[in-house]
Amino acid sequence: MKNQSKQLFNLLLAAMAVFVLVLSSCGKASQGTTSGALSGNAASKVYVAPGQHDEFYAFMSGGFSGQIAAYGLPSGRLLKVIPTFSVDPEKGYGFNEETKPLLNTSHGFIPWDDAHHPALSQTNGETDGRWIFINGNNTPRLARIDLTTFETAEILEIPNSGGNHSSPYLTQNTEYVVAGTRFSVPIPQKDVAISSYAENFKGALSFVKVEPTTGRMNIEFQVLMPSHGWTFFTSYNSEMKNSLLEVNASQNDKDFVAAVNWKKAEEYLKAGKAKDFPANYMHNVYSDETHSATSTAMKSVKVLIPSECPGLVYLLPTPKSPHGVDVDPTGEYIVCSGKLSADITAHSFPKMLKAIENKEFDGDISGVPIIKFESVLGGTVKEPGLGPLHTEFDGKGNAYTSFFISSEIVKWKVGTWEVIDRQPTYYSIGHLMVPGGNSMKPEGKYVVALNKITKDRYLPTGPELTQSAQLYSIDGDKMELLLDFPTIGEPHYAQGISAEKIKPKSKQFYKLSENKHPYVTPTEKDAKVVREGNNVHVYMTMIRSHFNPDNIEGIRVGDKVYFHVTNLEQDYDVPHGFAVMGATNAELLIMPGQTETLLWEPKKEGVYPMYCTDFCSALHQEMQGYVRVSPAGSATALRWWLGDEKPVQ
Amino acid sequence: MKNSVLNLLTIIVLLAAFGCSSDKPEAAATGDSSAKPKSMVAEEADPMTNKGVGPITSVELGASVDQAMADKGKAVYEAKCMACHKPTEKFIGPAPKGILDRRSPEWVMNMILNPEKMVKEDPIAKKLLMEFNGSPMANQNLTQDEARQVLEYFRTL
Secondary structure, three states, X not given: OHHHHHHHHHEXXXXXXXXOOOHHHHHHHHHOOOOOOOOOOHHHHHOOOOOOOOOEEEEEEXXXXXXXXXXXXXXXXEEEEEOOOOOEOOOOEOOOOOOHHHHEEOOEEOOXXXXXXXXXXXXXXXXXXXXXXXXXXXXXXXXXXXOOOOEEEEEEEOOOOEOOOOOOXXXXXXXXXXXXXXXXXXXXXXXXXXXXXXXXXXXXXXXXXXXXXXXXXXXXXXXXXXXXXXXOOOOOXXXXXXXXXXXXXXXXXXXXXXXXXXXXXXXXXXXXXXXXXXXXXXXXXXXXXXXXEEEEXXXXXXXXXHHHOOOOEEEEEXXXXXXXXXXXXXXXXXXXXXXXXXXXXXXXXXXXXXXXXXXXXXXXXXXXXXXXXXXXXXXXXXXXXXXXXXXXXXXXXXXXXXXXXXXEEEEEEOOOOOEEEEEEOOOOEEEEEOOOOOOOOOOOOEEEEEEOOOOOOOOOOOOOOOEEEEEEEXXXXXXXXXXXXXXXXXXXXXXXXXXXXXXXXXXXOOOHHHOOOOOOOOOHHHOEEEEEOOEEEEEEEEEXXXXXXXXXXXXXXXXXXXXXXXXXXXXXXXXXXXXXXXXXOOOEEEXXXXXXXXXXXXXXXXXXXXXXXXXXXXXXXXXXXXXXXXXXXXXXXXXXXXXXXXXXX | OHHHHHHHHHHHHHHHHHHHHOOOOHHHHOOXXXXXXXXXXXXXXXXXXXXXXXXXXXXXXXXXXXXXXHHHHHHHHHHHOOOOOOXXXXXXXXXXXXXXXXXXXXXXXXXXXXXXXXXXHOHHHHHHHHXXXXXXXXXXXOOHHHHHHHHHHHOOO
């Protein structure tokens, strides 16, 4: 059994999913003022005294904000919004010259995306606190965030994908991050009738290899699923319809979940079975040494065709619109929630392996075998609620499934399939999260409900409301609602991890001596202004509480002025900001030891102030300076200085 | 009504405070020490025996300057200190020239290594913070070795 469960993890499940907001759930508003039966001591269970730290980090996807938000649990304190797929003027992300390349795509610079599913890196099936990955749904991308800095370290575009939704899934040692696709599209893209999807549309599963020490991502191969439309990737649509999905996609009794054997894929890759497909995608990597990102255009991917690779993919019939697919910590069961089914189906991994061995198939689709439903069925939770979506585990033999339509979390026992407890959520829960609840070692103390509808839970803020998260204790037999707290954007999935796995490794500042930025100004002696035609490079330093230089003359209308600003501080929590009047981008927010660049293109002559935006000391207000802009072609000499130092020419 | 007038006043006073701080004449800070409140005078010990607050309790200075060590110190000083301290003239902070005629070597190293505590607890450092317009001494996270090298460099100024 032990060997088997190891084997089980060699098989990776790709789950296909779409969030269709079923509005009937709005009816829940009638439950309005219910508090959720808070018991008297709930407050003490979420109280983290001033100056004390939370026990867990929670990383919530920002949904349509495109970012990730880090919270502390159990307090619900917002610790940081990590800019990922969307620009963030507060931090200069996507506005300074260094981070712009991170948002490059084959479509050009894209300042926004929709981020759904964070996934913490794992070692031996346990979260390790090194990185967190997240998908960009709209323009298919994967991002990796470095958890020593809580900054986006890498963004990889996914070619041959029509929406990177069912993504990312990690293998147990973070060998691969796997990305499915929500929409099938013509591969390669071409101008065809939309009604020709059954013939022309395909979906690719991308296996992105992760370099074990640096975390660098690379698309190792893609599996091109059968040319039967988008059947398996949005597995709720085996009818192959392309419009009116809410009616047409839900008629079949069973759809499919696809199981891919990635070890087998590696064998086929080695054997030269992969075809090189032309592709167009960008790979963007940020360096903590140059404090800059670079963008590389990639031109091809290796593709495996399942019909040519026996044993690579199997289809598991699953009742009506399977949404979430979650593997229990022992690896024995694959829990599939048929979103429109009354039951939760659990497939058995050992049974699946046996069925494959005995060829217990029920036909195939384009050469991909369909395993007999009865042969793979491990168990069924009968009518636990309405609209099951996702399941998390507590490592104590229990599972927690979110029910969107009946707006509740249902706790049930893995193996006996009996329902143990149910608690309402306010309102219409989508995902739920137990720290480590999708790994082999859950830290089963809390479950967080990530709700889709807020209604009356907080003070009203006009038509648009924040999203609502809820924290439940799962220490005892019964779940207990402890806390409501608002979240940014619209979180879908989230991840949680014991703070001790991240806290000791958190970086406090960047070492100046390791700064390899091409425009670094390592000491004030090196401060200067250099003109190269119409480009002016300002090598500037900042330290409490002055810039060097803080007076600049000789800039002309029509110049592109690059302020390369280096923060000379070498202490924890002493960032400085930089802003200059009329800049059409944003501010810079520069961490100690870091260099960042703001491009400024003055349109009119005059004298323009610049100043530090981040309160840094009692003399913060004095941290300022002037730039003089003369007309185009003016003979005003290029000079710069600090205080009563002699101007340099 | 009363409240809003008060608020307005507060804002004006604040603005004035910020507006002036950079123009403060140096004389005010370096003025006659006899004008100080008694309690401050009482706190002041002999600066040459005050070792400051921090990890350094004893420093042995060689009979002559260790030039190799001083050279290392100069490099550290230029990389991490020069933004605020010019070697021989007052800048954002005081000049280190002649520092060992005014302070103990332990005090100098503790000021480098433990500035946050020094400006709160050491009477001389507290006074200096006020003299330099509240501009804090940045902790540049030097190692003890580096601080010792910088101290040796100060002996050459």
